[in-house]
Amino acid sequence: MACVGGFAGVSRQFQCSAAKELVYGTLKSSFRRGCSSKATVLKSSIPFERIHQCQEIVTRDIKRLHGTIREEITSGLSNLSEISQYYVDGKGKSLRPMIVCLMARACNQHTLNRSCLLEEQFTVGVVSEMIHTASLVHDDVIDEADCRRGKPAINRKWGEKLTIVAGDYILARCTLALSRTQHPEVIELLSRIIEDLVHGEFMQLGSREQTTDRFAHYIEKSFRKTASLLAHCCQAVALLATPPAEIQQAAYAFGRHAGLAFQIIDDILDFISTSDTLGKPAASDLRLGLATAPVLFAAEEFPELNPMIVRRFSQAGDVERAQDLISKVNSSLSLSSLS
Numbered sequence: 001m002a003c004v005g006g007f008a009g010v011s012r013q014f015q016c017s018a019a020k021e022l023v024y025g026t027l028k029s030s031f032r033r034g035c036s037s038k039a040t041v042l043k044s045s046i047p048f049e050r051i052h053q054c055q056e057i058v059t060r061d062i063k064r065l066h067g068t069i070r071e072e073i074t075s076g077l078s079n080l081s082e083i084s085q086y087y088v089d090g091k092g093k094s095l096r097p098m099i100v101c102l103m104a105r106a107c108n109q110h111t112l113n114r115s116c117l118l119e120e121q122f123t124v125g126v127v128s129e130m131i132h133t134a135s136l137v138h139d140d141v142i143d144e145a146d147c148r149r150g151k152p153a154i155n156r157k158w159g160e161k162l163t164i165v166a167g168d169y170i171l172a173r174c175t176l177a178l179s180r181t182q183h184p185e186v187i188e189l190l191s192r193i194i195e196d197l198v199h200g201e202f203m204q205l206g207s208r209e210q211t212t213d214r215f216a217h218y219i220e221k222s223f224r225k226t227a228s229l230l231a232h233c234c235q236a237v238a239l240l241a242t243p244p245a246e247i248q249q250a251a252y253a254f255g256r257h258a259g260l261a262f263q264i265i266d267d268i269l270d271f272i273s274t275s276d277t278l279g280k281p282a283a284s285d286l287r288l289g290l291a292t293a294p295v296l297f298a299a300e301e302f303p304e305l306n307p308m309i310v311r312r313f314s315q316a317g318d319v320e321r322a323q324d325l326i327s328k329v330n331s332s333l334s335l336s337s338l339s
Contacts, residue, residue, distance in 0.1 A: 137167035200224030227259025
Protein backbone atom coordinates (compact mmCIF):
# COMPACT_ATOMS: atom_id res chain seq x y z
CA MET A 1 0.00 0.00 0.00
CA ALA A 2 2.99 2.28 -0.43
CA CYS A 3 1.21 4.06 -3.26
CA VAL A 4 -1.46 5.34 -0.84
CA GLY A 5 0.59 5.62 2.32
CA GLY A 6 3.06 7.83 0.47
CA PHE A 7 0.41 10.53 0.22
CA ALA A 8 0.10 10.84 3.99
CA GLY A 9 2.52 13.76 4.04
CA VAL A 10 0.62 15.77 1.44
CA SER A 11 -0.60 19.10 2.80
CA ARG A 12 -4.32 19.15 3.53
CA GLN A 13 -4.64 22.71 2.26
CA PHE A 14 -3.95 23.54 -1.37
CA GLN A 15 -2.51 27.05 -0.97
CA CYS A 16 -2.81 29.76 -3.60
CA SER A 17 0.94 29.92 -4.09
CA ALA A 18 0.98 26.21 -4.91
CA ALA A 19 -1.88 26.72 -7.36
CA LYS A 20 0.04 29.47 -9.15
CA GLU A 21 3.14 27.29 -9.38
CA LEU A 22 1.08 24.45 -10.83
CA VAL A 23 -0.53 26.77 -13.39
CA TYR A 24 2.84 28.21 -14.40
CA GLY A 25 4.52 24.80 -14.60
CA THR A 26 1.66 23.23 -16.57
CA LEU A 27 1.54 26.12 -19.02
CA LYS A 28 5.28 25.85 -19.68
CA SER A 29 5.06 22.08 -20.05
CA SER A 30 2.05 22.31 -22.38
CA PHE A 31 3.62 24.84 -24.73
CA ARG A 32 7.00 23.14 -24.79
CA ARG A 33 5.44 19.81 -25.82
CA GLY A 34 2.58 21.18 -27.90
CA CYS A 35 -0.04 19.52 -25.67
CA SER A 36 -3.64 19.76 -26.84
CA SER A 37 -5.54 17.43 -24.53
CA LYS A 38 -5.58 16.32 -20.90
CA ALA A 39 -4.29 12.93 -21.97
CA THR A 40 -1.35 14.55 -23.72
CA VAL A 41 -0.56 16.72 -20.71
CA LEU A 42 -0.67 13.66 -18.45
CA LYS A 43 1.51 11.61 -20.79
CA SER A 44 4.05 14.45 -20.88
CA SER A 45 4.72 13.95 -17.17
CA ILE A 46 3.70 10.31 -16.58
CA PRO A 47 5.07 7.39 -18.65
CA PHE A 48 2.33 6.04 -20.93
CA GLU A 49 3.07 2.51 -19.71
CA ARG A 50 2.07 3.53 -16.18
CA ILE A 51 -1.24 5.00 -17.35
CA HIS A 52 -1.95 1.94 -19.47
CA GLN A 53 -1.19 -0.36 -16.53
CA CYS A 54 -3.61 1.57 -14.32
CA GLN A 55 -6.34 1.35 -16.96
CA GLU A 56 -5.80 -2.38 -17.38
CA ILE A 57 -6.23 -3.02 -13.66
CA VAL A 58 -9.77 -1.62 -13.64
CA THR A 59 -10.90 -2.36 -17.23
CA ARG A 60 -13.49 -4.89 -16.11
CA ASP A 61 -14.65 -2.63 -13.28
CA ILE A 62 -15.26 0.28 -15.65
CA LYS A 63 -17.04 -1.88 -18.23
CA ARG A 64 -19.32 -3.27 -15.55
CA LEU A 65 -19.80 0.24 -14.13
CA HIS A 66 -21.16 1.65 -17.40
CA GLY A 67 -23.62 -1.22 -17.71
CA THR A 68 -24.74 -0.75 -14.10
CA ILE A 69 -25.33 2.97 -14.60
CA ARG A 70 -27.45 2.35 -17.68
CA GLU A 71 -29.52 -0.13 -15.67
CA GLU A 72 -29.85 2.30 -12.76
CA ILE A 73 -31.24 5.11 -14.93
CA THR A 74 -33.50 2.97 -17.11
CA SER A 75 -37.05 4.19 -16.65
CA GLY A 76 -40.48 2.92 -17.62
CA LEU A 77 -40.66 6.09 -19.70
CA SER A 78 -38.59 5.42 -22.80
CA ASN A 79 -37.87 9.08 -23.53
CA LEU A 80 -36.63 9.66 -19.96
CA SER A 81 -34.29 6.68 -20.31
CA GLU A 82 -33.00 7.94 -23.66
CA ILE A 83 -32.28 11.43 -22.38
CA SER A 84 -30.74 10.23 -19.09
CA GLN A 85 -28.45 7.76 -20.86
CA TYR A 86 -27.32 10.22 -23.56
CA TYR A 87 -23.93 10.85 -21.96
CA VAL A 88 -23.54 7.28 -20.63
CA ASP A 89 -22.16 6.10 -23.94
CA GLY A 90 -18.72 4.86 -22.90
CA LYS A 91 -17.06 7.70 -24.83
CA GLY A 92 -16.05 9.68 -21.76
CA LYS A 93 -12.68 9.32 -20.06
CA SER A 94 -14.17 7.61 -16.95
CA LEU A 95 -11.27 9.17 -15.03
CA ARG A 96 -13.20 9.59 -11.81
CA PRO A 97 -14.42 6.01 -11.37
CA MET A 98 -11.03 4.74 -12.56
CA ILE A 99 -9.24 6.65 -9.78
CA VAL A 100 -11.87 5.62 -7.24
CA CYS A 101 -11.58 1.94 -8.17
CA LEU A 102 -7.77 2.07 -8.09
CA MET A 103 -7.84 3.71 -4.67
CA ALA A 104 -10.25 1.05 -3.41
CA ARG A 105 -8.07 -1.78 -4.67
CA ALA A 106 -4.95 -0.24 -3.12
CA CYS A 107 -6.65 0.20 0.26
CA ASN A 108 -8.07 -3.33 0.16
CA GLN A 109 -4.64 -4.78 -0.56
CA HIS A 110 -3.23 -2.81 2.35
CA THR A 111 -5.83 -3.70 4.99
CA LEU A 112 -7.72 -6.77 3.73
CA ASN A 113 -4.93 -8.51 1.80
CA ARG A 114 -7.15 -8.64 -1.30
CA SER A 115 -7.17 -6.41 -4.35
CA CYS A 116 -10.68 -6.96 -5.71
CA LEU A 117 -13.42 -4.42 -5.00
CA LEU A 118 -15.99 -4.73 -2.27
CA GLU A 119 -19.50 -4.36 -3.65
CA GLU A 120 -20.03 -1.19 -1.61
CA GLN A 121 -16.84 0.29 -3.11
CA PHE A 122 -18.07 -0.53 -6.59
CA THR A 123 -21.28 1.32 -5.74
CA VAL A 124 -19.23 4.38 -4.75
CA GLY A 125 -17.61 4.26 -8.20
CA VAL A 126 -21.04 4.04 -9.85
CA VAL A 127 -22.34 6.95 -7.79
CA SER A 128 -19.26 9.06 -8.61
CA GLU A 129 -19.93 8.77 -12.33
CA MET A 130 -23.68 9.29 -11.93
CA ILE A 131 -23.14 12.52 -9.99
CA HIS A 132 -20.63 13.67 -12.61
CA THR A 133 -23.07 12.85 -15.43
CA ALA A 134 -25.90 14.74 -13.72
CA SER A 135 -23.61 17.74 -13.28
CA LEU A 136 -22.75 17.70 -17.01
CA VAL A 137 -26.45 17.64 -17.86
CA HIS A 138 -27.22 20.62 -15.62
CA ASP A 139 -24.06 22.49 -16.68
CA ASP A 140 -25.09 22.29 -20.33
CA VAL A 141 -28.36 24.04 -19.49
CA ILE A 142 -26.67 26.73 -17.38
CA ASP A 143 -23.96 27.33 -20.01
CA GLU A 144 -26.38 27.06 -22.96
CA ALA A 145 -23.92 24.59 -24.48
CA ASP A 146 -24.02 23.67 -28.15
CA CYS A 147 -21.97 20.47 -28.12
CA ARG A 148 -20.18 18.04 -25.83
CA ARG A 149 -17.95 15.06 -26.65
CA GLY A 150 -18.25 15.87 -30.33
CA LYS A 151 -22.04 15.62 -30.50
CA PRO A 152 -24.97 18.01 -29.91
CA ALA A 153 -25.32 19.00 -26.25
CA ILE A 154 -28.20 17.36 -24.46
CA ASN A 155 -30.08 20.66 -24.03
CA ARG A 156 -29.92 21.34 -27.77
CA LYS A 157 -31.31 17.90 -28.54
CA TRP A 158 -34.22 17.80 -26.08
CA GLY A 159 -34.63 21.36 -24.74
CA GLU A 160 -33.94 22.82 -21.33
CA LYS A 161 -37.02 21.57 -19.44
CA LEU A 162 -36.61 17.88 -20.24
CA THR A 163 -32.84 18.13 -19.74
CA ILE A 164 -33.20 19.58 -16.23
CA VAL A 165 -35.71 16.90 -15.27
CA ALA A 166 -33.38 14.19 -16.65
CA GLY A 167 -30.50 15.55 -14.56
CA ASP A 168 -32.71 15.51 -11.46
CA TYR A 169 -33.71 11.93 -12.27
CA ILE A 170 -30.06 10.81 -12.49
CA LEU A 171 -29.38 12.36 -9.07
CA ALA A 172 -32.49 10.69 -7.62
CA ARG A 173 -31.42 7.28 -8.93
CA CYS A 174 -27.88 7.81 -7.69
CA THR A 175 -29.27 8.55 -4.20
CA LEU A 176 -31.16 5.27 -4.25
CA ALA A 177 -28.03 3.40 -5.32
CA LEU A 178 -26.05 5.08 -2.55
CA SER A 179 -28.64 4.14 0.09
CA ARG A 180 -28.07 0.46 -0.71
CA THR A 181 -24.59 0.65 0.83
CA GLN A 182 -26.35 0.94 4.20
CA HIS A 183 -23.29 2.77 5.46
CA PRO A 184 -24.24 6.12 7.12
CA GLU A 185 -20.73 7.61 6.98
CA VAL A 186 -20.35 6.82 3.27
CA ILE A 187 -23.80 8.22 2.53
CA GLU A 188 -22.88 11.43 4.37
CA LEU A 189 -19.54 11.77 2.56
CA LEU A 190 -21.07 11.40 -0.90
CA SER A 191 -24.03 13.65 -0.04
CA ARG A 192 -21.53 16.45 0.59
CA ILE A 193 -20.48 16.22 -3.07
CA ILE A 194 -23.91 17.32 -4.28
CA GLU A 195 -23.97 20.15 -1.74
CA ASP A 196 -20.51 21.26 -2.90
CA LEU A 197 -21.62 21.19 -6.55
CA VAL A 198 -24.42 23.65 -5.78
CA HIS A 199 -22.13 25.92 -3.75
CA GLY A 200 -19.48 25.79 -6.48
CA GLU A 201 -21.97 26.75 -9.16
CA PHE A 202 -23.10 29.77 -7.13
CA MET A 203 -19.47 30.79 -6.62
CA GLN A 204 -18.84 30.51 -10.37
CA LEU A 205 -21.78 32.75 -11.16
CA GLY A 206 -20.25 35.57 -9.10
CA SER A 207 -17.20 37.82 -9.57
CA ARG A 208 -14.53 38.91 -7.07
CA GLU A 209 -13.71 42.60 -7.16
CA GLN A 210 -10.77 42.21 -4.78
CA THR A 211 -7.74 41.05 -6.75
CA THR A 212 -6.01 39.64 -3.64
CA ASP A 213 -8.44 36.79 -3.03
CA ARG A 214 -9.30 35.74 -6.59
CA PHE A 215 -6.98 32.74 -6.63
CA ALA A 216 -8.36 31.59 -3.29
CA HIS A 217 -11.90 31.97 -4.68
CA TYR A 218 -10.93 30.10 -7.86
CA ILE A 219 -9.37 27.21 -5.94
CA GLU A 220 -12.33 26.95 -3.57
CA LYS A 221 -14.77 27.02 -6.49
CA SER A 222 -12.72 24.40 -8.35
CA PHE A 223 -12.66 22.18 -5.29
CA ARG A 224 -16.41 22.33 -4.83
CA LYS A 225 -17.27 21.84 -8.52
CA THR A 226 -14.63 19.24 -9.41
CA ALA A 227 -12.26 18.05 -6.70
CA SER A 228 -14.84 17.42 -3.97
CA LEU A 229 -16.16 14.43 -5.92
CA LEU A 230 -12.78 12.71 -6.15
CA ALA A 231 -11.78 13.65 -2.61
CA HIS A 232 -14.90 12.34 -0.91
CA CYS A 233 -15.19 9.23 -3.11
CA CYS A 234 -11.56 8.28 -2.45
CA GLN A 235 -12.15 8.81 1.26
CA ALA A 236 -15.34 6.71 1.10
CA VAL A 237 -13.72 3.66 -0.51
CA ALA A 238 -10.81 3.94 1.94
CA LEU A 239 -13.30 4.05 4.81
CA LEU A 240 -14.99 0.89 3.52
CA ALA A 241 -11.61 -0.87 3.58
CA THR A 242 -11.30 0.17 7.26
CA PRO A 243 -7.66 1.33 7.18
CA PRO A 244 -6.18 3.66 9.82
CA ALA A 245 -7.55 7.21 9.92
CA GLU A 246 -4.35 8.65 8.43
CA ILE A 247 -4.79 6.49 5.32
CA GLN A 248 -8.36 7.71 4.93
CA GLN A 249 -7.14 11.30 5.14
CA ALA A 250 -4.37 10.55 2.66
CA ALA A 251 -6.96 9.14 0.24
CA TYR A 252 -9.01 12.31 0.65
CA ALA A 253 -5.94 14.52 0.08
CA PHE A 254 -4.98 12.57 -3.05
CA GLY A 255 -8.48 12.95 -4.51
CA ARG A 256 -8.52 16.65 -3.66
CA HIS A 257 -5.21 17.44 -5.32
CA ALA A 258 -5.86 15.21 -8.33
CA GLY A 259 -9.23 16.89 -8.85
CA LEU A 260 -7.77 20.40 -8.60
CA ALA A 261 -4.94 19.54 -11.01
CA PHE A 262 -7.46 18.07 -13.44
CA GLN A 263 -9.57 21.25 -13.36
CA ILE A 264 -6.56 23.56 -13.80
CA ILE A 265 -5.39 21.54 -16.82
CA ASP A 266 -8.93 21.64 -18.25
CA ASP A 267 -9.01 25.43 -17.86
CA ILE A 268 -5.62 25.78 -19.56
CA LEU A 269 -6.69 23.57 -22.47
CA ASP A 270 -9.67 25.86 -23.06
CA PHE A 271 -7.13 28.41 -24.31
CA ILE A 272 -4.49 26.28 -26.03
CA SER A 273 -6.49 23.42 -27.55
CA THR A 274 -8.94 23.16 -30.44
CA SER A 275 -12.68 22.53 -30.54
CA ASP A 276 -12.14 19.20 -32.31
CA THR A 277 -9.79 17.98 -29.60
CA LEU A 278 -11.94 19.19 -26.71
CA GLY A 279 -15.22 17.95 -28.17
CA LYS A 280 -16.72 21.35 -27.27
CA PRO A 281 -16.04 24.96 -28.31
CA ALA A 282 -12.59 26.24 -27.35
CA ALA A 283 -12.22 29.52 -25.41
CA SER A 284 -15.76 29.05 -24.10
CA ASP A 285 -14.92 30.08 -20.52
CA LEU A 286 -14.31 33.72 -21.45
CA ARG A 287 -17.57 33.87 -23.39
CA LEU A 288 -19.33 32.56 -20.28
CA GLY A 289 -17.70 35.34 -18.26
CA LEU A 290 -15.43 33.02 -16.28
CA ALA A 291 -12.02 34.05 -15.00
CA THR A 292 -10.10 30.78 -14.77
CA ALA A 293 -6.46 30.14 -13.83
CA PRO A 294 -4.88 31.36 -17.11
CA VAL A 295 -6.86 34.62 -16.89
CA LEU A 296 -5.92 35.24 -13.26
CA PHE A 297 -2.31 34.41 -14.06
CA ALA A 298 -2.30 36.85 -17.00
CA ALA A 299 -3.96 39.58 -14.90
CA GLU A 300 -0.84 39.73 -12.72
CA GLU A 301 1.14 40.83 -15.76
CA PHE A 302 -1.65 42.81 -17.46
CA PRO A 303 -3.78 44.64 -14.83
CA GLU A 304 -6.15 45.91 -17.52
CA LEU A 305 -7.75 42.46 -17.31
CA ASN A 306 -9.03 43.22 -13.79
CA PRO A 307 -12.02 45.41 -14.76
CA MET A 308 -12.90 42.89 -17.48
CA ILE A 309 -12.95 40.14 -14.86
CA VAL A 310 -15.27 42.16 -12.63
CA ARG A 311 -17.73 42.81 -15.46
CA ARG A 312 -17.37 39.18 -16.63
CA PHE A 313 -16.08 40.15 -20.10
CA SER A 314 -19.51 41.54 -20.96
CA GLN A 315 -18.52 44.61 -22.99
CA ALA A 316 -17.89 44.51 -26.71
CA GLY A 317 -14.30 43.51 -27.45
CA ASP A 318 -13.58 42.19 -23.92
CA VAL A 319 -13.25 38.56 -24.96
CA GLU A 320 -10.99 39.33 -27.92
CA ARG A 321 -8.78 41.67 -25.90
CA ALA A 322 -8.48 39.16 -23.05
CA GLN A 323 -7.53 36.40 -25.50
CA ASP A 324 -4.86 38.66 -26.97
CA LEU A 325 -3.34 39.43 -23.56
CA ILE A 326 -3.41 35.79 -22.48
CA SER A 327 -1.74 34.76 -25.73
CA LYS A 328 1.08 37.21 -24.97
CA VAL A 329 1.66 35.47 -21.64
CA ASN A 330 1.48 32.11 -23.41
CA SER A 331 4.03 33.25 -26.00
CA SER A 332 6.46 34.37 -23.33
CA LEU A 333 6.03 31.06 -21.51
CA SER A 334 6.61 29.15 -24.72
CA LEU A 335 9.82 31.06 -25.37
CA SER A 336 11.04 30.78 -21.77
CA SER A 337 10.41 27.01 -21.75
CA LEU A 338 12.90 26.67 -24.61
CA SER A 339 15.64 28.50 -22.75
